[in-house]
Amino acid sequence: HKAQKGEFLPWAYCVYGYRYIPKQAGLLPRVEIHPEQAEVVRDMFRWLISEQLTTRQIVKRLNTLKIPTRTGQNAVWHAASVRSMLNNPIYTGQGHYNRTQSGVPRKETQRKFRPRTDNYARELRPQAEWVPITAPALISAETFAKAQKQLKRNQQKARRAYQPTSKRYLLRTLVRCGQCQLHMQATRQLSACKRY
Numbered sequence: 001h002k003a004q005k006g007e008f009l010p011w012a013y014c015v016y017g018y019r020y021i022p023k024q025a026g027l028l029p030r031v032e033i034h035p036e037q038a039e040v041v042r043d044m045f046r047w048l049i050s051e052q053l054t055t056r057q058i059v060k061r062l063n064t065l066k067i068p069t070r071t072g073q074n075a076v077w078h079a080a081s082v083r084s085m086l087n088n089p090i091y092t093g094q095g096h097y098n099r100t101q102s103g104v105p106r107k108e109t110q111r112k113f114r115p116r117t118d119n120y121a122r123e124l125r126p127q128a129e130w131v132p133i134t135a136p137a138l139i140s141a142e143t144f145a146k147a148q149k150q151l152k153r154n155q156q157k158a159r160r161a162y163q164p165t166s167k168r169y170l171l172r173t174l175v176r177c178g179q180c181q182l183h184m185q186a187t188r189q190l191s192a193c194k195r196y
Helices: 035-049 055-064 079-086 141-161
Strands: 018-021 030-033 094-097 100-103 121-124 131-134
Touching: 035 055, 035 079, 035 141, 055 079, 079 141
Parallel strands: none
Antiparallel strands: 018 030, 094 131, 100 121
């Protein structure tokens, strides 16, 4: 109810590129653009679209440039954070609060060997329950749409690299540990002149 009236902005505490200003002197809480962070957000979308970098390559560049994270507490950026930012429509100025709710995971998880009792997965609520939210736009809707297309292309390209026809890691996620049932992964490592 507070979110519908604009008195509650839970998303504003944690979105990179914005500065949260709490309720004061009778004014409602609001957000304003954080200039330095906003420039980083625009750079990330530009790297994705123009240079066609992958999420991991963007992370590498952010860490190489020593760009601080939102809180500054983490020394390095992570792929999950960058992917979440590149998928967040609030940067276009429009978004929705209350889109998801807790639910039990529908697909197989790594903990198949132990019955799952917690509700940690997220699932969409009915659209009638979504609360529209607005923010100062950092990028255009057109840029966001292009970014989503590029992310899908990157995902398809990555998936092709791990198909049986690629002859890389043929048993990836098919072999399991006999004790705990966790999927086995494959990696390559170079050490001196040897490859493992």
